[in-house]
């Protein structure tokens with residue numbers, strides 16, 4: 001087990017290194033630079049800028065310096081906003097992104113799974129129908145449509161929630177709803193079908209035949225097994241919430257990392273693009289690692305590699 | 310009707326006129342249609358019949374373990390004076406796994422893959438006995454010893470996938486025996502196992518049965534198994550009992566064309582080889598639309614006009630001389646006006662073997 005974790009961590013470092021290298025060289029292969037903007041820049045200023053950011057150094061040296069920075073968790077300065085580092089931009093945007101992200105993930109799991117369970121237990125009765133109607137709508141409508149429509153109705157028309165910003169808790173409602181809607185519906189459907197499948201398993205009959213209490217049969221024998229497929233999709237769900245946050249932060253004008261990221265792309269802010277990409281990659285790898293650990297704890301049939309035993 | 314065998318004691322389980330249907334999109338599947346039988350303390354009752362004849366559903370109805378779309382429509386199942394079909398669910402729960410326990414065909418899917426086998430046994434014991442986890446674990450080790458699982462205390466911590474098929478079925482048996490049941494229902498306990506393992510598991514079951522003195526209902530396809538371990542048998546077809554009686558009587562002097570067909574499909578019984586039934590020509594009835602008459606009529610070489618019109622009654626020992634004590638057969642040929650078909654209803658055949 002310990003061996004497996006160590007191997008996983010080493011693999012994560014190798015993967016991250018590959019991602020850093022790839023983003024770095026891709027970034028430098030893209031034509032145009034951060035300072036080749038629409039505005040005409042005097043050649044002297046251009047040269048000064050290039051010198052300031054070491055853009056005239058050989059590329060391997062730039063790469064090496066960049067790696068050195070990352071080793072001490074320094075993602076370098078922003079090209080677009082002098083005096084602002086990428087680290088500072090991430091630290092500034094992180095609370096907003098994390099709050100909406102965690103709330104959305106909570107919605108997905110803490111609402112989606114119970115809704116699916118209720119639907120499965122009341123199969124073909126009205127609670128099931130109700131959940132499935134909402135789940136079908138949720139899966140069918142893209143998040144940006146949810147965002148704009150709810151913004152129009154609840155913020156503009158009814159004025160129940162602010163149109164933008166996060167001055168109080170109500171500001172979170174629409175972004176979290178738009179961000180989590182699809183996955184909430186998706187997880188509700190998955191939980192339902194997964195539990196229905198589990199309820200049909202032979203070992204559920206065995207559990208009942210042993211004289212266990214129905215609650216014990218459902219929670220101890222049923223739920224744990226039906227959670228396994230849900231945990232497997234949790235990694236991709238987190239990744240999708242992350243990419244979803246780019247759009248949602250943009251629509252609701254939330255000062256999160258996603259907004260910085262989208263802006264940095266239009267600004268050709270190289271270091272910011274690279275920095276946030278690498279930050280996201282590292283974050284995702286950690287999340288997937290955690291998900292795999294949960295998976296491992298849930299399903300004893302998963303065999304770890306030989307090295308661990 | 311009750312089929313009285315040469316039993317002095319009261320039956321431990323008495324099933325009367327049990328009828329169970331499933332309600333699906335396609336209509337009502339009449340899986341069990343008026344099944345009656347008794348199980349006496351300490352005996353092994355075998356239930357045989359082709360796939361879909363209603364063997365499992367009969368037992369699942371008794372234990373009230375039917376899937377949500379299944380319903381017992383009629384009949385009773387009296388266990389120690391209590392009718393299980395109307396027993397409050399709390400009392401039913403107290404009975405399951407305790408007084409009546411069950412083992413299933415496929416030990417691979419019948420054990421929960423995410424819990425250790427020890428946990429699965431311990432929770433059974435603790436559902437019925439007020440004992441600590443430690444004491445329940447001790448009992449589980451004893452049970453593993455009983456079913457001959459090597460190094461029991463270590464194996465308790467293993468997961469089902471870490472056992473072979475035969476060992477898994479031993480785990481199931483240990484679990485079923487954990488609360489000293491008075492009746493064990495074994496639904497094809499060896500069908501999913503290798504032939505050599507089948508024999509071992511069967512031997513174990515037989516040995517435990519005589520040691521612990523419980524009654525057993527053994528569902529099987531395998532007439533070899535029936536011959537070897539059971540005392541009496543129930544031959545089922547199309548959701549009904551076709552013939553019943555003591556094993557020796559049914560093997561020597563079967564009095565129902567279906568039983569005869571089953572027995573003929575075994576090449577040599579004396580060799581004791583386990584043989585799956587090679588099917589009688591034709592296929593079992595569709596239980597969505599069961600035939601109005603004898604369910605076996607379309608495949609029966611002796612079928613008469615009446616056979617397709619009305620279901621025959623179960624003729625008992627007193628009704629016709631060819632049936633021995635405790636034997637009963639559901640066939641029109643035992644009617645007083647039926648033509649003579651020597652192998653089924655002729656007097657001369659009695660006691661021939």
Ligand SMILES: Nc1ncnc2c1ncn2[C@@H]1O[C@H](COP(=O)(O)OP(=O)(O)OP(=O)(O)O)[C@@H](O)[C@H]1O
Pocket residue numbers: 331332333338339340358359360361362363364365366367376378379530596
């Ligand atoms: N959940 C269900 N829904 C609809 N029909 C069912 C259901 N379960 C069983 N049946 C039907 O009930 C009938 C009897 O099934 P049962 O399982 O008792 O057969 P069996 O004699 O045990 O056969 P096998 O030897 O294959 O186990 C079959 O026709 C089967 O298709």
Ligand code: SF4
Pocket residue numbers: 565566567603604605606607609610611612613616621639640641642
């Ligand atoms: S009742 Fe008729 S069809 Fe049925 S087994 Fe007897 S003879 Fe054959």
Ligand SMILES: [Mg+2]
Pocket residue numbers: 364365366496
């Ligand atoms: Mg069956």
